[in-house]
Amino acid sequence: MSNFKSLAFIAATAALLSACSTPVKVAETPVVERAPEKVVAPVDTRQVQPVTTASVDPLDDPKGVLANRSIYFDFDKYVVREADTPVVQNHAAYLVKTPSRKILIQGNTDERGGAEYNLALGQKRAEAVRKSMAALGVPEGQMEAVSLGKEKPKAQGSNEAAWAENRRADIVY
Amino acid sequence: MMTMKKMSYVVLCASLMLGAAGAQAQLRVEITGIGSNQIPVAVASFVNESAAPQSLSGIIKADLARSGVFKLIDADAPVSETAPVSYEQWKSRGADALAAGTVQSMADGRLDVRYKLFDTIKGAQISSMNNAAAPQFNRLLAHKIADDIYEKLTGVKGAFATRIAYVTQSGREYRLEVADADGEGIQVALRSNEPIISPAWSPDGTKVAYVSFEKKKPIVYVQNLVTRQRTIVSNEKGSNSAPSWSPDGSRLAVALSRDGHTQVYTVNADGSGLRRVSNSSGIDTEPQFSADGQSIYFTSDRSGGPQIYRMSVSGGEAKRVTFGGSYNISPRISSDGKTLAYISRRDGNFQLYALDLASGQELRLSDTANDESPSFSPNGKYIMYATESGRRKSLAVVSVDGRVKQRLTTQAGNIKEPTWGPFMK
Numbered sequence: 001m002s003n004f005k006s007l008a009f010i011a012a013t014a015a016l017l018s019a020c021s022t023p024v025k026v027a028e029t030p031v032v033e034r035a036p037e038k039v040v041a042p043v044d045t046r047q048v049q050p051v052t053t054a055s056v057d058p059l060d061d062p063k064g065v066l067a068n069r070s071i072y073f074d075f076d077k078y079v080v081r082e083a084d085t086p087v088v089q090n091h092a093a094y095l096v097k098t099p100s101r102k103i104l105i106q107g108n109t110d111e112r113g114g115a116e117y118n119l120a121l122g123q124k125r126a127e128a129v130r131k132s133m134a135a136l137g138v139p140e141g142q143m144e145a146v147s148l149g150k151e152k153p154k155a156q157g158s159n160e161a162a163w164a165e166n167r168r169a170d171i172v173y
Numbered sequence: 174m175m176t177m178k179k180m181s182y183v184v185l186c187a188s189l190m191l192g193a194a195g196a197q198a199q200l201r202v203e204i205t206g207i208g209s210n211q212i213p214v215a216v217a218s219f220v221n222e223s224a225a226p227q228s229l230s231g232i233i234k235a236d237l238a239r240s241g242v243f244k245l246i247d248a249d250a251p252v253s254e255t256a257p258v259s260y261e262q263w264k265s266r267g268a269d270a271l272a273a274g275t276v277q278s279m280a281d282g283r284l285d286v287r288y289k290l291f292d293t294i295k296g297a298q299i300s301s302m303n304n305a306a307a308p309q310f311n312r313l314l315a316h317k318i319a320d321d322i323y324e325k326l327t328g329v330k331g332a333f334a335t336r337i338a339y340v341t342q343s344g345r346e347y348r349l350e351v352a353d354a355d356g357e358g359i360q361v362a363l364r365s366n367e368p369i370i371s372p373a374w375s376p377d378g379t380k381v382a383y384v385s386f387e388k389k390k391p392i393v394y395v396q397n398l399v400t401r402q403r404t405i406v407s408n409e410k411g412s413n414s415a416p417s418w419s420p421d422g423s424r425l426a427v428a429l430s431r432d433g434h435t436q437v438y439t440v441n442a443d444g445s446g447l448r449r450v451s452n453s454s455g456i457d458t459e460p461q462f463s464a465d466g467q468s469i470y471f472t473s474d475r476s477g478g479p480q481i482y483r484m485s486v487s488g489g490e491a492k493r494v495t496f497g498g499s500y501n502i503s504p505r506i507s508s509d510g511k512t513l514a515y516i517s518r519r520d521g522n523f524q525l526y527a528l529d530l531a532s533g534q535e536l537r538l539s540d541t542a543n544d545e546s547p548s549f550s551p552n553g554k555y556i557m558y559a560t561e562s563g564r565r566k567s568l569a570v571v572s573v574d575g576r577v578k579q580r581l582t583t584q585a586g587n588i589k590e591p592t593w594g595p596f597m598k
Contacts (some may be wrong), residue, residue, distance in 0.1 A: 001555065019564045023362055066402050104389060114502045114516055115370045115590070117472055117479055119391065120428065120435040120456040127433060145430070146390035147412045151368035172389065 010168040065090040069171040071129055078124040080132050091171050092136035104172040105129045111162035122147030125169045188474055200356030206578035209492050212246040215268035217252035220275040225311045232315035236333040241577030254289035263293040269571055272322055283307050288318050300325045332550040336594040338381050343586030356581050362398055371415055372593040375422050382416035382425055393427055406444045417461045426460035426469055437465045437471050448573055450488045464510035472502045481515055497535050507553040514547040514556050525558050527573055538575045548593040559589040
């Protein structure tokens with residue numbers, strides 16, 4: 001059996017040698033392949049090897065509260081609506097707990113009016129979200145409020161439904 | 174204010190293209206209105222003009238016709254600028270002036286173009302030009318002759334040899350393009366998968382400042398059109414936008430949100446020396462230097478809706494300039510400092526207006542509904558702006574008196590954010 005294994009090892013090394021032109025990688029690979037053999041053959045069968053599962057970042061949970069990253073605004077309004085405060089609170093709580101994470105808050109407007117003035121209006125929406133988050137304890141260093149104005153409409157079309165969808169700030173990690 | 178970012182580098186990536194644009198959607202120019210007092214002028218075919226890649230007289234005539242200021246009198250046969258002019262004959266045909274010329278191929282491949290302009294009423298030559306240039310400058314030579322005719326007959330410098338820059342959007346691709354003022358000779362200056370807005374020509378015509386969203390947020394760049402060198406002029410925390418040049422080209426005014434809301438700042442063209450100029454609690458944006466460089470016109474919502482104000486370039490108190498209507502944005506000032514062009518919302522329509530700053534007289538210049546981004550021709554006689562044609566964005570040109578109108582469209586996609594370049598040497 002051990003003969004077979006070393007034969008397989010030689011074959012694998014040969015295959016690697018022919019596949020890879022850098023000798024450095026070839027030298028490293030066998031070490032990695034052999035390492036598990038030592039671990040999976042414990043001498044003491046009563047010895048328990050602990051396993052820890054990787055903790056799931058709540059940000060990666062598609063059904064979690066952090067999956068909702070949009071805050072909507074009324075026409076010509078630049079304050080976070082009551083209905084959207086949970087979105088701000090959830091992300092604020094996560095950011096306070098996770099200082100390594102940084103966000104971009106992108107403000108948007110509907111298509112009506114000038115590009116630059118809308119950029120400034122989108123900024124007002126992003127700033128409103130930023131201030132709400134700061135009030136909930138999120139450090140300024142973790143947030144940047146910016147505007148896309150009317151340049152990146154999520155909803156196409158020139159109707160009230162599309163305009164309402166585009167009066168929005170998005171949290172981008 | 175001490176965080177000046179001076180990142181100057183040459184971008185080598187393939188997304189930045191300069192030079193021949195390849196297969197481009199051509200701009201189509203449509204004249205939809207003409208001036209009231211048209212000067213009758215005859216432009217004869219140039220002798221031997223088939224030696225040039227395009228008909229010089231044809232380009233000259235198209236320029237003059239588009240200006241709306243001239244009535245073109247038929248001149249069937251070529252006329253040499255050296256032949257004796259039968260003034261009476263041209264006068265009887267109704268021409269107040271005659272342009273004639275000759276093209277000659279030179280041994281080195283260049284074209285020698287000679288032109289003369291005659292006043293048929295006075296019976297005298299009033300101008301002449303001799304130019305030798307490589308065939309690729311043929312259009313430019315024709316535009317320069319058209320400029321000369323325009324200037325000699327109207328007393329105002331012609332702007333046919335100037336260029337325009339604008340943004341096209343087709344699918345996901347945004348392009349900053351440069352073209353001759355007649356929409357010909359398109360060259361791509363920047364390609365991006367993210368929006369580009371607010372291009373502004375430097376006063377010397379070699380650079381364009383603009384806002385690019387390529388880094389998920391608006392950042393102000395200056396791009397040298399000749400060398401491809403791109404400089405980040407402002408990448409402060411928050412949004413960076415609305416660049417405009419000081420008349421001497423040394424500084425730019427920009428709108429930044431670094432202090433928590435959009436305010437007007439000035440910065441050196443290399444990104445150093447950032448200084449806050451406006452100081453309000455609301456929005457101050459779209460700064461534009463006055464012709465003398467001493468003041469800045471800008472849009473502010475300090476009175477509620479957006480209105481146009483003027484302040485000193487060093488800041489301080491601002492004076493309100495617009496009063497008609499509740500939404501006035503995008504101020505642009507003519508080179509003589511006398512006229513303000515802007516977009517006003519009236520009855521739900523966003524339309525181009527001009528304000529005579531001395532009299533306060535306001536004139537509506539368009540009858541469209543979604544106008545944006547006005548830009549004066551360098552001679553102050555025309556305003557180019559973005560509008561809509563059907564559901565597509567197109568460009569339009571109108572004379573400052575509102576009489577002459579043109580529309581520029583592409584075959585596909587949107588065209589917007591025009592900026593008219595300066596006179597060039």
